[in-house]
């Protein structure tokens with residue numbers, strides 16, 4: 081087995097992290113810039129944390145190019161709110177474009193040909209093309225340093241959820257209709273087209 085300590089270059093740790101923890105769901109996070117324009121960026125270090133209160137988390141790292149904070153956390157710390165839009169297959173190419181480092185204040189919705197629409201409870205806008213939107217109020221932040229490669233965790237309390245009717249059946253989201261996309265290592269993405277079911281064994285079933 082290849083074994084290594086983690087005190088070398090951050091890039092070595094990073095490439096094995098993203099090659100090991102996958103497929104990762106993708107949060108497309110929209111925030112407001114200081115002048116009220118929109119910012120949009122994908123984050124695959126992303127997970128659900130709590131059902132009630134409904135909390136979700138994602139992890140922006142310090143920019144490796146400049147050693148500074150990314151625009152998304154900068155906006156969240158000022159505005160205290162953000163929207164997480166879930167990525168589906170039909171928009172992956174456009175969303176991929178929003179990961180480009182544009183100058184602060186440039187609107188990634190416009191740049192990528194995506195459509196901002198008003199949220200109900202917060203000022204940050206939702207992405208019309210996404211089939212699920214979570215309107216979030218900023219809750220907590222943990223930072224693991226201020227050098228390139230250092231990550232952080234931002235959590236948000238979801239105060240409003242929007243789900244497209246077309247992906248619902250009997251009040252549940254149907255994965256094959258959502259067609260979510262996952263992130264892998266390097267430039268890899270995953271389609272969820274090979275879903276299978278496995279019943280979870282409850283204690284009573286195991287003891288039979």
Ligand SMILES: Cc1cc2nc3c(=O)[nH]c(=O)nc-3n(C[C@H](O)[C@H](O)[C@H](O)COP(=O)(O)O)c2cc1C
Pocket residue numbers: 106119120121122123124125126139140141142150151152153176178179180181182263
């Ligand atoms: C699919 C995908 C997933 C990404 N996930 C992350 C992530 O989890 N954390 C991170 O810091 N950057 C991630 N990035 C890079 C950011 O999207 C990129 O740095 C972006 O420019 C940040 O935008 P901002 O400065 O407007 O916040 C990802 C990029 C792509 C294409």
